[in-house]
Amino acid sequence: MKRIQMLILLARKGALGRKIKITLRELANELGISPQSVLRLFEEMEEEGLIEKDVLGRKTYVEISTEGLAFLESLCDAISEALYNGIIIGEVISGIGEGAYYVRQYSHLIREYLGFDPYPGTLNVRVLFPKTVFDAFCGVRPVILPGFSKEGRTFGDVKAYRVQIGDVEGAIVIPSRTVHPPKIAEIVAPVYLREKLGLKDGSRVTVKVVRG
Template sequence: MKRLKLLVTLAKKGAIGEKVKITLRELADELGISPQSVLRLLDEMEKEGLVSKEVLGRKTYVEIDHEGLAFLESLCDAISEALYNGVIIGEVISGIGEGAYYVKQYAHLIREYLGFDPYLGTLNIRVLFPKTVFDALCGVRPVVLPGFTKDGRTFGDVKAYRIRINDIEGAIVVPSRTVHPPRIAEIIAPVYLREALNLKDGSRITLRVVKG
């Protein structure tokens, strides 16, 4: 665990791609161990190819080596796989009142590409986990509702990501020109979700992204 904390601390200090000056006392304070223990850890990690260090006079320079970077990357991948597994937790918020209009315009495409007749409105949630809605959707292939022109007005492509809320199917929709920040998810479904799930502003809700 201390090796991992030391690697992460060095990465935060910029010891990737170049050697950075460190002080044993500073690292010791951050890790909660003695400077002697920090030096011993650095020596052990250098022998294992995790870091390389150079001592010039009273100054010590350290860089994370290839093995150390590979270890951090594999750990990051494992954590991402465990955490970002298609689950989104959020709280219901009010939208800006334009959802019904746009769902009506795209209703024929939603029916054709997603297979359901949408309720004329959207449910907006503020994403609490993960950090943004895109973290949960990363690696998931969307269904693209193609743009079209109607009455002289152009409607752009919309990316739709299939989800389930309890036993209700639906989709997170991301317009090509979205006005929502990345922590807001806009959801369409074949039913009025607020009524079907007894939701109100502030209600917690869990979405599961349908993959494949």
């Protein structure tokens, strides 16, 4: 564990592709161990090929090695795979009242592409985990609801990701023109989700991405 903490600390300090000057006491204070323990840790990590170290007089210079970077990348991949596995945890919030209008406009496409008649409104969920809605959709292809024109107004493409909340299957819908990854998930479903699942503002919910 201390090796991982040390590698992350060195990476934050900029020991990537170059050697940086460090002091044992500074690292010891940040890791909550003694300077002697830092020295031993460095020796072990150098033997394992995780870091490269030079000592010039009283100055110590350290760089994360190629092997150390590969180790951090594999650790990052393992954490991402464990955490970002198609689960969204959030809390129910009230929308601004536009959901019902847009669901009515796209209802024929939802019926055609997603296979259900939507309740005229969306359930709005503030995402608490992961950071954004898109983080939960890694590797998942959306269903594209194509844009159209109606009564002189243009409605753009919408990305729809099939999800399950409770025992109800629906979809999170995101306008294709969205620039910033959204922190609010708008869910369409064939039923009134607040009533069906007994939800109110502040209710904690878990949303599962339906793959395939």
